[in-house]
Amino acid sequence: MYEFEFEKPSTIADAVKALGEEDAQALGGGQTLIPTLKQRLAMPSTLVSLSGIAEMRGVCPDGDAIAIGGATTHAEVEAATADSYPALSALAGQIGDPAVRNRGTIGGSLANNDPSACYPAAALASGATIVTNAREIAADDYFQGLFTTALDEGEIITNVRMPVPQAAHYEKFVQPASRFALVGVFVARFADGVRVAVTGASEEGVFRWSEAEAALAGNFDPAAIDGLSVDAEGMIGDLHGTKAYRAHLVGVITKRAVAAAA
Amino acid sequence: MVKVTMTVNGRTASGEVEGRTLLSGFLREELGLTGTHVGCDTSQCGACVVHVDGKAVKSCTMLAAEADGAEIATIEGQAAPDGTLNVIQQAFQDHHGLQCGFCTPGMVMSAAALLKDNPKPSEQEIREYLEGNLCRCTGYHNIVKAIMAASGQDVSAVAAE
Amino acid sequence: MPKDSGIGASPKRREDVRFLTGTGNYTDDINLNGQAYVHFLRSDVAHGRLVSVDTSDAAAMPGVVRIFTGADFEGVGGLPCGWQVTDRFGEVMQEPAHPVLAQGKVRHVGDPIAAVVADTPEQARDAAEAIAVEMEELPAVINMKEAVKDGATKVHDDLTSNLCYDWGFVEENREAVDKAIQDAAHVTTLELVNNRLVANPMEPRVAVGDFNRATGESTLYTTSQNPHVIRLLMGAFVLGIPEHKLRVVAPDVGGGFGSKIFHYAEEAFCTFAAKALNRAVKWTSSRSEAFMSDAHGRDHVTKIELALDADNNFTALRTETYANMGAYLSTFAPSVPTWLHGTLMAGNYKTPLIYVNVKAVFTNTVAVDAYRGAGRPEATYQLERVIDKAARELGVDPIALRRQNFITEFPYATPVAVEYDTGDYVATMDKLEEIADLSGFAARRAASEAKGKLRGLGVNCYIEACGIAPSNLVGQLGARAGLYESATVRVNATGGIVVMTGSHSHGQGHETSFPQVIADMIGIPEDMVEIEHGDTANTPMGMGTYGSRSLAVGGSAMVRATEKIIAKAKKIAAHILEASDADIELKDGQFTVAGTDKSLAWGDVTLAAYVPHNYPLEDIEPGLEETAFYDPANFTYPSGAYACEVEVDPDTGKVTIESFAAADDFGNIVNPMIVDGQVHGGIGQGIGQALLEGCVYDEDGQLLSASFMDYAMPRADDLPFYKVDHSCQTPCTHNPLGVKGCGEAGAIGTPPAVVNAVVDALQSAGKDVTHIDMPLSPARVWAAMNG
Incomplete structure (x- = not known):
């Protein structure tokens, strides 16, 4: 790692201020950032830890939604949403491994927007609102491609508001080495429709599969997916699976997610 | 440099660390607790797992500065003082x-x-x-x-x- | 009844206490006063000509002690190769130079260009980034078959081509084999890839070089399976340091699996730099660095043809293999696809005619050398896959076809130059059928199908050759080393024993199992025996631990030395008891005069050896310490039969291992618990090769599987509990313990069982799939199912 300064503010305001310094970077749980720093692929002047900001931690009900502090760890989300949003709880319990889940945070994951991460699928399928120190961003506007989001420089995800669907499930088919999603599909049925978000598959990162959503809106059954397919062009092709394989998996995994949710 | 103080296996340990010093490095190099091992650099092998405030954590993927004030348990503290294995x-x-x-x-x-x-x-x-x-x-x-x-x-x- | 001590018992491992309490002493735990750290600037291109390496800016960076480049190693020896293969035309292999730091060219991603020594590891890395390298990039040579075509870019400009050797074995059989295949009633042909693997012991490599100016002695602490071999190779061939001025210490080593046999550039560098700088120099590999600097394993591309007569008897076998050497010849690389592979092609079968052709090829990839099994897994995989394919083509039961062709009479001289001393392949297959409950397979298949999964059963046999020897034979085969092992047994005055062995334990539990043997021979408690290993300063010259050789060769040396001890102790006892040596019996730690009640305890005799008051000083010297070097008469030949059941998810191609059973014949067993553990580990690695692991380069020579993020290591939830059995025992006839070796069996016997099972599953669903190359990832299985 390159040398950097370390700061651990206790309020959002102080964190924002610290992040105003040139080349300062926010540190969530560090489960992706620290390995990246070890490879010397990032060169922050200062790392601003968000782990000391009490108001950014924890899960609480918020009307028909749940509000999750941006610095809440995966393990905390798993425990806190087991009853209120079981599909989200199960997703959180499948990220990384137990030790990673004790450090990694929802805000860190969403800010990083790895194309194979799990949380982006949950946020997009739930129609989440990404709350930052400056504004609120709808999930549909937030994810903007590989490792790219609507966040501005120095902007912090303070909270994530997840509407709780009537039925939901996250189905993850893992890449054998990293155990990230080779394809992960989050299906969420709301009173006014179905949202299907796919992670791991696309070169553009997480996306909504609108054809599946339309088909499932009328018939929330795995059979509704029959005959639908995503275009293999635009899928990720690598040593773990071709574009065609990923496109095929999107259909299979979506059906499984629907079956489990229905 | 950041001053850190933590409780490691029940004993208070302090030191000055760089921002980039990892908890695994602090334990191994500063405290001489070489039972915590480093087997990868992508946070996967788990040879470095310790407990931080009672929770399993990969010490190679946590900054020592983040552990300031924490209770750390490592492999060296698992057996009884007389050497009896847990x-x-x-x-x-x-x-x-x-x-x-x-x-x-x-x-x-x-x-x-x-x-x-x-x-x-x-x-x-x-x-x-x-x-x-x-x-x-x-x-x-x-x-x-x-x-x-x-x-x-x-x-x-x-x-x- | 299980024994509670001695040979055949399973005492708890004594080394576990330090490992379980964090008090082991691994190389990275060693920090010497004032040590500096080295960071290697490694090539990020596969092939290039070094135009210039400018270190001037880097040298001025904070903390930098000195920067070394290839120029600093001109006049220093290169890394030697320990085995010279002679090709089928009688010519010796092409053997390129292997400089410690690149000179003129880089030849693989990871080839070290410069080494920065600095006060801290991060300073060294900072400075390495400031080195300006001007490079003329050259086309990368990656595909082996392309590499040997006329006009191909050469990895080594001074060699005539990228072909290291073209080996034929047995060359005299070639025409007869060709004819037998031509005349056969049936020929089954299979083309396959034995996937390139990375050994990945959990402990990355580490080297700490030290130099004592007062004594002129260099010391290297290193993660090695064979410190004496490193001392000899590095001292004699690279740095020119005589053994008496060079000490190599391999303390606790966190797994090796072959990858820590070899002498690596980083070891030579740290030793060299410590002397040049008069300061200890430490290198700790990161895992990412390990992927591009540890020797890889396997990487064979093979065509195999099995000929059968009208009664399904095997009549001939012909193979053609391209074996990747990588960019340089690692220490034992040439021996792996030849003498460790061709000699095993008979397997468990009485095929009368065999011809093996191997073309070893240089490519712009990391060097390839022995990895758990080394050549024998490659032989077993192709043979057991082609037999399975033949059975399916002929519509016969794969087990029955094997049984029909088993070797049943021993000793058996194969047509590939080795003689199996003992074995009972029918017995291990019978045992396998029992422990794997093969008769219940149909019901289990039906249950899997009822839940939408395809179930397959794969069965295969294996034979392995361990404890390569004797030295005079391996010398004729090209080995530039002897393959004996040594032991010094030092009995102390009060009867306790320290055994100094040339074997090295890096997980095998020698500190526990070796004392079982000695305690049994003398009749004393095991805790009176301590094992020392891993330090050239206090152990006799030995060849180390690999190839499942430690007990068969190292253990035999220990037995021979202990026999000398007992013989001398009997003389002492005879003197004190006023009897003839021939009448002295040793049992349960007591010397008695046969037929009398006159006896002496072990401790009385050992004390007399060191306090020789009442002692036959005119006949024998005081003291009780003996050394033996044991050079085996032959290889040992463990064998076994393995069964794997898989489920395949037809929608995704994902394979899960539902059960795995192994019936092995290791000859006599010293510690069944440790043997079980060795087999478990081998099976885990074998399943890893079959389903998960693959080291992949792209056509530019970039390593795509460069970390655990892309190289799939087997995890606990990828694997089941295994059923292992080693009750079939045909003891080795030529070593004193009757042992054969068990370390590699699992890695050898497992991959074909898994692949056979997957093919069986797919064929059960009517899929026309006869082969899938490893690793059988979901994507590959799905692609195979969907044509």
């Missing part, structure tokens, strides 16, 4: 749950975290919990068996005796 350590020895020993500290610390939350895990739960702990020697057979035994389960029916 129940997990003893089960690993009884069931040959280690060979080269390099992954072992992380395995024992992960197993301890598992059994704290889930005192009688099933075989499958143990295997899934160890997702972040790689072992190249044992094929995991005797590790899983040892953890089952440490949780008081009868492992006499487990194959290969």
Whole structure:
């Protein structure tokens, strides 16, 4: 790692201020950032830890939604949403491994927007609102491609508001080495429709599969997916699976997610 | 430099660290607690697992500065002061749950975290919990068996005796 | 009844206590006063000509002690190769130079260009980034078959081509084999890839070089399976340091699996730099660095043809293999696809005619050398896969076809130059059928199908050759080393024993199992025996631990030395008891005069050896310490039969291992618990090779599987509990313990069982799939199913 300064503010305001310094970077749980720093692929002047900001931690009900502090760890989300949003709880319990889940945070994951991460699928399928120190961003506007989001420089995800669907499930088919999603599909049925978000598959990162959503809106059954397919062009092709394989998996995994949710 | 103070295996430890100093590095280089091992740089092998405030954490993927004020437990603090192995350590020895020993500290610390939350895990739960702990020697057979035994389960029916 | 001590017992491992309490002493735990750290600047291109390496800016960076480049190693020896293969035309292999730091060219991603020594590891890395390298990039040579075509870019400009050797074995059989295949009633042909693997012991490599100016002695602490071999190779061939001025210490080593046999550039560098700088120099590999600097394993591309007569008897076998050497010849690389592979092609079968052709090829990839099994897994995989394919083509039961062709009479001289001393392949297959409950397979298949999964059963046999020897034979085969092992047994005055062995334990549990043997011979408690290993300063010259040789060769040396001890102790006892040596019996630690009640305890005799008051000083010297070097008469031949059941998810191609059973014949067993553990580990690695692991380069020579993020290591939830059995025992006839070796069996016997099972599963669903190359990832299985 390159040398950097370390700061651990206790309020959002102080964190924002610290992040105003040139080349300062926010540190969530560090489960992706620290390995990246070890490879010397990032060169922050200062790392601003968000782990000391009490108001950014924890899960609480918020009307028909749940509000999750941006610095809440995966393990905390798993425990806190087991009853209120079981599909989200199960997703959180499948990220990384137990030790990673004790450090990694929802805000860190969403800010990083790895194309194979799990949380982006949950946020997009739930129609989440990404709350930052400056504004609120709808999930549909937030994810903007590989490792790219609507966040501005120095902007912090303070909270994530997840509407709780009537039925939901996250189905993850893992890449054998990293155990990230080779394809992960989050299906969420709301009173006014179905949202299907796919992670791991696309070169553009997480996306909504609108054809599946339309088909499932009328018939929330795995059979509704029959005959639908995503275009293999635009899928990720690598040593773990071709574009065609990923496109095929999107259909299979979506059906499984629907079956489990229905 | 950042001044850090933490409690490690019940003793207070302080030091000056760089921002980039990892908890694993602080334990190994500053405190001489070389039982915590580093086997990868992508946060996957788990040889470095310690407990931070009671939770299993990969110490190679946590800054030492982040552990300021924390309670740390490492492999060196697991046996009784007179050297008596704890129940997990003893089960690993009884069931040959280690060979080269390099992954072992992380395995024992992960197993301890598992059994704290889930005192009688099933075989499958143990295997899934160890997702972040790689072992190249044992094929995991005797590790899983040892953890089952440490949780008081009868492992006499487990194959290969 | 299980024994509670001695040979055949399973005492708890004594080394576990330090490993379980964090008090082991691995190389990275060693920090010497004032040590500096080295960071290697490694090539990020596969092939290039070094135009210039400008270190001037880097040298001025904070903390930098000195920067070394290839120029600093001109006049220093290169890394030697320990085995010279002679090709089928009688010519010796092409053997390129292997400089410690690149000179003129880089030849693989990871080839070290410069080494920065600095006060801290991060300073060294900072400075390495400031080195300006001007490079003329050259086309990368990656595909082996392309590499040997006329006009191909050469990895080594001074060699005539990229072909290291073209080996034929047995060359005299070639025409007869060709004819037998031409005349056969049936020929089954299979083309396959034995996937390139990375050993990945959990402990990355580490080297700490030290130099004592007062004594002129260099010391290297290193993660090695064979410190004496490193001392000899590095001292004699690279740095020119005589053994008496060079000490190599391999303390606790966190797994090796072959990858820590070899002498590596980083070891030579740290030793060299410590002397040049008069300061200890430490290198700790990161895992990412390990992927591009540890020797890889396997990487064979093979065509195999099995000929059968009208009664399904095997009549001939012909193979053609391209074996990747990588960019340089690692220490034992040339021996792996030849003498460790061709000699095993008979397997468990009485095929009368065999011809093996191997073309070893240089490519712009990391060097390839022995990895757990080394050549024998490659032989077993192709043979057991082609037999399975033949059975399916002929519509016969794969087990029955094997049984029909088993070797049943021993000793058996194969047509590939080795003689199996003992074995009972029918017995291990019978045992396998029992422990794997093969008769219940149909019901289990039906249950899997009822839940939408395809179930397959794969069965295969294996034979392995361990404890390569004797030295005079391996010398003729090209080995530049002897393959004996040594032991010094030092009995102390009060009867306790220290055994100094040339074997090295890096997970095998020698500190526990070796004392079982000696305690049994003398009749004393095991805790009176301590094992020392891993330090050239206090152990006799030995060849180390690999190839499942430690007990068969190292253990035999220990037995021979202990026999000398006992013989001398009997003389002492005879003197004190006023009897003839021939009448002295040793049992349960007591010397007695046969037929009398006159006896002496072990401790009385050992004390007399060191306090020789009442002692036959005119006949024998005081003291009780003996050394033996044991050079085996032959290889040992463990064998076994393995069964794997898989489920395949037809929608995704994902394979899960539902059960795995192994019936092995290791001859006599010293510690069944440790043997079980060795087999478990081998099976885990074998399943890893079959389903998960693959080291992949792209056509530019970039390593795509460069970390655990892309190289899939087997995890606990990828694997089941295994059923292992080693009750079938045909003891080795030519070593004193009757042992054969068990370390590699699992890695050898497992991959074909898994692949056979997957093919069986797919064929059960009517899929026309006869082969899938490893690793059988979901994507590959799905692609195979969907044509």
